[in-house]
Amino acid sequence: MKSLDSAMRVLMAFMADRRSMGVMELSERLDLPKSQVSKVLATLKKHGLVVQDTESRRYVVGIRAYALGSRYVNFDPLTRESLPVMHAIVRQTEHSARLSVRDGDEVLYLIGVEGPQFFDTGFRAGRWLPWHGSSAGRVLLGYLPDADLDRILAARPLEPVTAHTTVNVETLRRTIKESKQRGYDVQRNETTIGVATIAVPIIGPAGDAIGALSLVFPESQLSRNDEAAYASKLHGGARLISLRMGSMSYPFTTA
Missing domain, CATH: 3.30.450.40 (GAF domain)
Structure with a gap:
């Protein structure tokens, strides 16, 4: 459950008014080890909830996160x-x-x-x-x-x-x-x-x-x-x- 909580904290951090965030920024913002943040981001990326920019290596919200959120509005x-x-x-x-x-x-x-x-x-x-x-x-x-x-x-x-x-x-x-x-x-x-x-x-x-x-x-x-x-x-x-x-x-x- 602790790892799930960390994953939710990382995902929720993208609700802030920032276009993109990197591993270091998330680690400092959430007070989580960089290694843990990296693993969480890799999992979220695998499921389409975040996307990584190939040049900056920073992350933004993925289209599946948008699709998930839109379900709330629909119902x-x-x-x-x-x-x-x-x-x-x-x-x-x-x-x-x-x-x-x-x-x-x-x-x-x-x-x-x-x-x-x-x-x-x-x-x-x-x-x-x-x-x-x-x-x-x-x-x-x-x-x-x-x-x-x-x-x-x-x-x-x-x-x-x-x-x-x-x-x-x-x-x-x-x-x-x-x-x-x-x-x-x-x-x-x-x-x-x-x-x-x-x-x-x-x-x-x-x-x-x-x-x-x-x-x-x-x-x-x-x-x-x-x-x-x-x-x-x-x-x-x-x-x-x-x-x-x-x-x-x-x-x-x-x-």
């Missing part, structure tokens, strides 16, 4: 119920929609639907988002028990992603509280310069946030006067998803 009830709603919102707004979820103490951008106004933000499905700098992260934080919120905020410094990222804990707490009260969060330039997002909660049967539904805009195209209208459209979609996921009600006004 996840939240994804299944969200996709048709996301397509409808994209048709209404012409902007791209995202679904993000909590993954332990992280927030994961799970799936997206591109709209006619699509532009490359640099974020891809399957990538972790910063709790403090993303609208989806702050929406999800607002529905955590106080003890979990305190633990997450105390676990690591609030690192700036851009010069506009919220990095003061008390400011973040106020933003989280205000966003929960009005039912949506807006971020501008906090994760990527020139990008704005609006996110609303998807409510589960227990009244918690089981996901965050968001729209992505070029920052210059999102007027502050239009924020509430876009949020209302998102609330309409999130209400539908919430009810289909077993929630008895949805607490915010919909378009």
Whole structure:
């Protein structure tokens, strides 16, 4: 079981935002002997879960790892119920929609639907988002028990992603509280310069946030006067998803 745990740790390390990793880097990152890392990588390579670049000798995620991960999206009830709603919102707004979820103490951008106004933000499905700098992260934080919120905020410094990222804990707490009260969060330039997002909660049967539904805009195209209208459209979609996921009600006004 110890060797299996090491193999899982090596494979999970590739979820970090790095294009490729070498044996030495993984050994230092995971505090595992280089010989053990090499053996694990050889096994993962044999099964197509990682691929080695012939020139740099570094490793990247293999196509079978992608195929394995896509099985989750194919059978996840939240994804299944969200996709048709996301397509409808994209048709209404012409902007791209995202679904993000909590993954332990992280927030994961799970799936997206591109709209006619699509532009490359640099974020891809399957990538972790910063709790403090993303609208989806702050929406999800607002529905955590106080003890979990305190633990997450105390676990690591609030690192700036851009010069506009919220990095003061008390400011973040106020933003989280205000966003929960009005039912949506807006971020501008906090994760990527020139990008704005609006996110609303998807409510589960227990009244918690089981996901965050968001729209992505070029920052210059999102007027502050239009924020509430876009949020209302998102609330309409999130209400539908919430009810289909077993929630008895949805607490915010919909378009």
